[in-house]
Each structure stands twice: as structure tokens, then as C-alpha cells.
Amino acid sequence: MTDTATRVTYGYDNSRRRALPDAVAFPADAEEVAALVAACHAAQIPVVARGMGTATTGAAVPVDGGLARTTKASIGYDLTRLIVGSEGTLALVTEATLKLTPLPAATATLQATYDGVDAAARAVAAVMAGPITPSKLEFMDAAALALVRDHAGAKLPVGAGAMLLIECDGDAERAVADLDAVAARARVTGCIALERATTEEETRQLWQCRRALSPAQRKLKPHKINEDVAVPVSQLPALVNGVAALAAAHQLVVVSFGHAGNGNLHVNVLGDAEDSAELARMHACVSDLFDVVLRLGGTLSGEHGIGYDKRAFITREVDPVAIELMRAIKRQFDPAGILNPNKLFPANAD
Numbered sequence: 001m002t003d004t005a006t007r008v009t010y011g012y013d014n015s016r017r018r019a020l021p022d023a024v025a026f027p028a029d030a031e032e033v034a035a036l037v038a039a040c041h042a043a044q045i046p047v048v049a050r051g052m053g054t055a056t057t058g059a060a061v062p063v064d065g066g067l068a069r070t071t072k073a074s075i076g077y078d079l080t081r082l083i084v085g086s087e088g089t090l091a092l093v094t095e096a097t098l099k100l101t102p103l104p105a106a107t108a109t110l111q112a113t114y115d116g117v118d119a120a121a122r123a124v125a126a127v128m129a130g131p132i133t134p135s136k137l138e139f140m141d142a143a144a145l146a147l148v149r150d151h152a153g154a155k156l157p158v159g160a161g162a163m164l165l166i167e168c169d170g171d172a173e174r175a176v177a178d179l180d181a182v183a184a185r186a187r188v189t190g191c192i193a194l195e196r197a198t199t200e201e202e203t204r205q206l207w208q209c210r211r212a213l214s215p216a217q218r219k220l221k222p223h224k225i226n227e228d229v230a231v232p233v234s235q236l237p238a239l240v241n242g243v244a245a246l247a248a249a250h251q252l253v254v255v256s257f258g259h260a261g262n263g264n265l266h267v268n269v270l271g272d273a274e275d276s277a278e279l280a281r282m283h284a285c286v287s288d289l290f291d292v293v294l295r296l297g298g299t300l301s302g303e304h305g306i307g308y309d310k311r312a313f314i315t316r317e318v319d320p321v322a323i324e325l326m327r328a329i330k331r332q333f334d335p336a337g338i339l340n341p342n343k344l345f346p347a348n349a350d
């Protein structure tokens with residue numbers, strides 16, 4: 001389809017970056033996908049694969065125009081793992097075989113509140129150093145707690161400066177016993193309250209806090225740069241303290257929360273992008289954040305990938321030899337360079 005309304009609809013993702021594809025195709029099966037890619041290859045037209053368009057990095061935005069559209073092996077190289085996470089730069093996936101994990105019979109949930117981010121981060125490190133790994137371990141900093149208190153009606157213990165939401169699962173007895181063990185480790189200096197959910201409704205209320213966070217941020221500032229850095233869990237205290245220092249240095253509101261059990265933190269730099277001075281401070285803050293993360297042995301992205309927005313930074317983490325190896329792999333898959341061009345690699349490397 002080439003009408004403007006359809007092209008606009010498929011021209012953005014959750015990065016809020018926009019670009020117009022020249023056309024949008026809805027191939028019905030793998031054969032149609034193959035025919036489309038062959039035609040685009042022959043005509044040197046970029047192809048940007050697209051799922052729901054919720055990527056936060058501009059990965060699904062057709063920055064060079066072109067065509068937008070909406071997969072097990074035990075021998076040889078693991079090509080499945082190569083393609084998963086390749087952000088549509090190597091191949092178009094037309095079929096996926098998924099392994100389903102049964103839902104647990106029971107869960108046990110704990111809200112642990114701390115006087116500040118340092119204590120909460122030390123608790124995460126202590127929990128993850130123990131023998132029981134919780135199924136969920138979510139972190140929220142003071143700015144995140146203020147948001148859910150002021151905009152989502154959450155009732156928080158007095159003096160709350162950071163919070164962990166912790167869940168263990170299994171059969172009913174196992175879930176509770178595991179949570180007991182985890183709670184003992186979470187009770188570090190600076191812990192001001194440990195509150196268990198005893199009913200389904202209480203569990204729902206505890207998680208409601210966390211779910212309200214992302215949308216609530218827009219009530220503070222109109223724009224956010226959403227990073228999802230990750231560091232070794234032992235370095236989480238250094239990361240959260242580093243983020244607090246950056247927020248102060250750049251005079252910005254920074255809201256941090258995320259899946260702290262694997263060292264992954266969503267760092268949201270809030271601001272008004274219409275204010276050029278504030279926007280410049282937001283970008284400087286993100287750049288400094290990446291330096292802090294890499295100094296701590298971490299990575300620029302735990303989940304969201306590089307996409308368009310972070311490609312300028314990838315060389316800070318990946319050395320030139322590895323970048324060239326990746327480019328050589330891309331050339332093998334995509335000799336004409338039509339698959340999601342100008343994503344993932346630094347600007348001069350396409």
C-alpha cells in the first residue's frame with residue numbers, strides 16, 4: 001500500500017521517531033516474504049521488518065524509506081541465536097517455534113522498602129548472591145516511588161527512598177519457603193519495611209505500583225529518553241549511585257526502575273525536548289550514563305537493543321575487530337544491504 005495514512009501508520013515506533021516508508025506490504029506467507037525481499041534486493045530498496053512497532057530505539061522506523069512489513073537447530077553454527085536479536089538486519093523471520101513454560105502453581109510476593117537506593121541495591125546484590133533466585137526482582141528508585149505515590153495513588157511506608165518487589169514461585173509451600181529465605185537476605189541495613197501480600201488482591205495491588213510507572217512518567221515531563229543499561233549485579237549499588245550523581249550534575253529528573261535481578265536497570269531521563277538547553281542536557285546525561293555503565297563492566301542494552309538511537313554509542317562497547325566481524329556476517333546474509341539499513345552499526349559502517 002502506498003497511501004499516506006498507511007505509510008504514516010507504519011512509520012514510527014515507541015522511540016517516537018518518525019519516518020515515512022515508500023510503501024507498506026502485508027505478505028501472507030513465507031513465499032510472499034521471499035518474493036518481496038528478492039524484488040527489493042533487485043531494485044536496491046530497503047526492507048524494514050516490523051512486529052508491533054513497540055521497540056524503544058527506533059529499530060522499527062524506516063529511516064531510509066523503503067518497504068515496511070509486518071523461528072530450533074542442533075548441528076552447525078547456531079543461526080537461530082544469531083538472528084534473534086539481530087533487529088531485522090540479517091533476515092526476515094516468517095515462522096517461530098516457541099517453547100512454552102507452564103505457569104507456576106503458586107507465587108509469593110514481597111514488597112521491601114529501603115531508606116534509599118544504595119540500601120536497595122545492596123539488598124539486590126545480597127539476594128542474588130544467595131542460593132534462591134527469585135522469579136521476579138523489580139527495583140524502583142525514589143523518583144519512581146514519588147511518581148506512583150503522586151500519580152497512581154500508591155500508599156508507601158514513611159521514609160521510603162527505594163523499593164524492591166520480589167516474587168518466588170513453585171508449589172505453594174516451596175514459594176513461601178523460598179520467599180522466607182530471600183526476605184532474610186533482603187533485610188540489609190537501611191531496610192525500613194518488608195510487607196508480604198497474603199491475598200491475590202494484595203498481590204495485584206503491589207504489582208499495580210510497578211505497572212503504573214511507565215505511563216506516569218509522562219505526567220512529570222513531556223519527553224523521556226528510555227535507556228535499559230545492565231551491569232553485573234554486584235555493581236548495581238555503584239550504578240544507582242552513579243545515576244543519582246548524573247541527575248544532580250545535569251539538573252534533570254531521572255527515574256530508574258527495572259529487572260534488577262539481572263542487573264538490568266531502566267534509566268529514564270525526563271525532560272522537555274522543546275527546550276533545546278534541556279534536550280542537550282538529556283543527551284549529555286545519557287552519554288555520561290553509558291560511560292559509567294561501561295566502567296562498571298556493563299552493557300548499553302540489556303533488552304531493547306541498539307536500533308537507530310544508540311548506534312552512535314556501540315563502538316564504546318564493541319571493539320573495531322568485532323564490529324567488522326559483525327559487518328562481514330551482515331554482508332553474507334544481506335549482500336545488497338537492504339535489510340533495515342542504518343540500524344545497529346555506527347553511521348559510517350553501513
Ligand SMILES: Cc1cc2nc3c(=O)[nH]c(=O)nc-3n(C[C@H](O)[C@H](O)[C@H](O)COP(=O)(O)OP(=O)(O)OC[C@H]3O[C@@H](n4cnc5c(N)ncnc54)[C@H](O)[C@@H]3O)c2cc1C
Pocket residue numbers: 013014048049050051052053054055056059060070086087088089091092093094214303304340
Ligand atoms: C511499555 C513497554 C515495556 C517494555 N518492556 C520490556 C521488557 O520488560 N523486556 C523487554 O525485553 N523489552 C521490553 N520492551 C521493549 C520490547 O523489546 C519491544 O517493545 C518488543 O519486544 C518489540 O516487539 P515488536 O513486535 O513491537 O517489534 P518492532 O518494534 O516492530 O520491531 C523491533 C525490531 O525487530 C525487527 N523485526 C520485527 N519483526 C521482524 C521479523 N519478522 N523478522 C525479523 N526482524 C523483525 C524490526 O525490524 C525491529 O528492528 C518494552 C516496550 C514497551 C513499549
